[in-house]
Amino acid sequence: MPIIATVLFLAGIGHGNPNANNRVWAAPDPNRPQPSESRSSYCEGRFPDGFLTGEGTCEFPSGNRYKGALRQGKPHGQGRFVWADGTYCEGDFQNGRLHGQAVCFMANGDRYEGEFRHGKRHGQGEIQFANGGRCQGEFANDRLNGEGVCQFTNGTRFEGHFVNGVPQGFGEYRFANGTICEGYFDDNLLDGRGVCTFPGGDRFIGNFVQGVPQGEGVYIAANGDRTRGIWRNGEFKPQNPPKEDSEEDADSEDDDNQEESPTAAMVELTGK
Template sequence: MGGGGKKGDDDEEKMTAEEEREARAAKRAAKRAAKSKKMESMDALSMAQAELGSVKSAKSPGKNSNQAQEDEDEMEDAMEEEAALEDKFGKKKGDEDRSKLGLCMDWIFETPKQPKKEWQTYRKEEIQEYLKEMRRGIFYYMPKFYDTVMFRKISRRKLHYWGEFDSAGARDGRGVCLWPDPPLGGGESYHGLWRNNQPNGHGLFRWYHGDMYLGEWNTGAMQGYGVYKYGPEGTFANDVYMGTYFNGLRQGTGVYKYAPKSEDVGGAVYMGEWLRGTMHGNGLLVYADGETYLGQWKLDKKDGFGQYIWGQNSGEVAGDKYLGEFRDGYTHGLGKTVFSDGGNHRGQYARGKMNGHGVLRVADGWEYTGQWKDDELHGEVVCFYSFGAGHGKEVQIYDEGNYVGSRAYDPSVDWGEIESVGMSEARNAEKAADEAASRIATVQRFGKRAKESQTMAKDGAEEARYMTSAALSYKEFLQNWYGIKHYIIAEEV
C-alpha cells in the first residue's frame, strides 16, 4: 500500500508539472496572438524601425523606452531569478507559513553562505576588479606575480555539477554545471536540462567573457529558438540575436540588434534569413540614421537584387536611393540611382561606384550619355539639354571627371559608338531596378517571418528561465541535503 501511495503522489506531482507546462505554453500563445494581431497592419520595414527605436532608446531613454526596457528585462530576469534562488532558506518566499522548528532546522543544517556565484557574474570583469582592489602590501610592487597568485586563488579550478544523473551515471535531467576558469577550462556555466552529459532541452549558458544564451539545446548545441546576448566587450558588445538556431549556428529566420557603439555611431536592426551563422537569403537592414537596405544577402554581405537608401549621416548622398544589383556588399552590375534632388543615373556599377556605360540626368535638365570611371565622367560623352529644344547635342570630353574640351555631335559616328551603347545599358539598368523593386515584397515577407521567430525565441528564453530556476532549486536542495549528511548521516556511518 505504501509503495502504491508513493506512486500516486509521484503521478500527482508529474501531473502538476505537466499542468504548469501547459499553463506556460497557453500564456505564451496568448501573448503571441496579441502581438500577431498588432503586427498584421505593419510591414516588415515598420517593424524593423520599431525594433531600432528600442535599440536607440537603450542608449538614450525616451522614444520607445518601454520596448527597450522589456527586451532588456527579458535577458536580466533570468539572472535575478537565479540570484533569488540562491538566498538562504530563511528569506525565501513562503517561509511565513513554515514552523519555527523547520526554520531552525534549516538554519542549523544549511550550507555556509557563499559569495555571489560565479555564473551570476561577468567572470573576467569580476576577477580583474578583485585584483585591483586586493593589490596591496609587498606584492603591490610585483604585480605580475601577485596577479598570477590571486587569479589562481579566486578562479574555479575544477568542474562542479549539481543535478540529476541517469542509471549510467551521466548527467541527465535538471542540473547546474560550472566549468573551470581559464587556463584550465573555458569558465562557462550552464543551468537547465541535460541528457547524456550534454545540454539538451531548455537552459541558460553563460560564457567566461559575458556572452549569454537562453533557449533550446540539442545534444550540446544551440538548436531551436533562443536569445543570444553578447557581453560588454569586443566587436559585438551588447548585440542581441533572437531567432532560430541549428547545430549551434544561426539558421532560419531571426532578428539581430546591433547595439550603439558610441554617441556618434547608432545601432541597427537586421530582420531576415540566416544560413550557417551568416545573413543569407532575403532580409532588411535598418540603421539609426535611416539608412536602409532591403534585398538579397550572401554570407553577411549584400548580394543579388536590392534597394538601398542612404541615411542622414551620409553627407551629400543622404536621401539617394539605388535599385539594382549588388555583389560582395557593393552596388555592382546594373542599376538605377535616384538622387534626392530629382536627378538619376541608369547604367553600370562596379565596387560601389558608377563604372561603365550609362545615362545621367541631373536636376537642372542636362543629360549625359557615355562612360564613367569611379563615379566620374570619362572619355567622350554626348550631352544635351532635355528641357528644351534650344540646345543641340554636343560631345564633351572628360578625363576622370576633368573637362578637357568638346566637339560637334556627328550622328553617323557618335550614335553608334556612344549614344546607343549608353542608352542600351540604361534600359537594362531599368529592368534590373524593376526586378529589385519586385523582390521587396519577398523581403518584407521574410522580415515578418523573422519577427515571428523573434517572438518564438522569446518564448524559448522564457521556458529556459523556468528550467534554469528548476535546476537551481534542485541544486539548492542537494546542497542542503549534503549539509544534513555531513552533520548526521556521516556520523552514523
C-alpha cells in the same frame, strides 16, 4: 549636371558603407566554448539513470554555468548557459549545442534572437547591436545568407540579398542623405545595371563597376532634361557632336528616348 551627380553619388556610397563598422556583419559567437564540458563532479540534480539525464545545474572550472535539461551529461532541451565573460544564451539545446529557438545576450551588449542549428545561427533571426544598428533575415553558418534588412545608426538602410554577411545580389540602399540606389551588388558595391535617385530628384541610370558609374548611362535631371553618354571612373565623357538633324534622325532619337526611359530601364533592372 552629370559630374555633380557623380560627386553626390560617391559621397552617398562612402557614408553608407556597412563595412565601416565590422560589428554590423560579424557579431560575437555565443557558442564558445561549447557547453559539452559537463561532468558529474560539476553538476547536481536528480539523475535517475545515473548518466546526468534530467534537470540539473552545472558549474565548471572555466567559470561557465548551465542550468536546465541534460541528457547523458550534455545540455539537451530547454536551458540557460552562461559564459564566464557574461555572455548568456537561453533556449533549445541538443547534444550540448544550441539547436532550435534561442536568444543570446553578448557581453558587448549585442543581442541575437532566432533560430540555431548545431550551435550556429541558422534560419530566421535578428541581431540588435549595442550601437543601435540591427539586421534581420535569413542566417546560415552564423551569418546573413539570403534575404535580409540592415538598418545602420547613421540612418542608412539596405534591403536585399546577402552572402556571408555582405550585400551580394539584387538590393536597394537608402542613404541618410536621401540618395536611393538599387541594382546588383557585388561585395557591397553596385556592379552592373543600376539606378540612383538623388535628393533633388535627379537620376542616373546606367552601368556600374565596383560602385562607380562606368560605361553607358543616362543622367535625367529633375526638370526632365537628359544627358546620355559614356562614364569613365565616375566622370561623364561627352560624345561626339551629333550630325545635323533630319526627319529620320528625329524618329530614331524618339525611339531611343523611349528605350531609355526610366520605366523601361527599371523593367530591365528588376525583370518585372
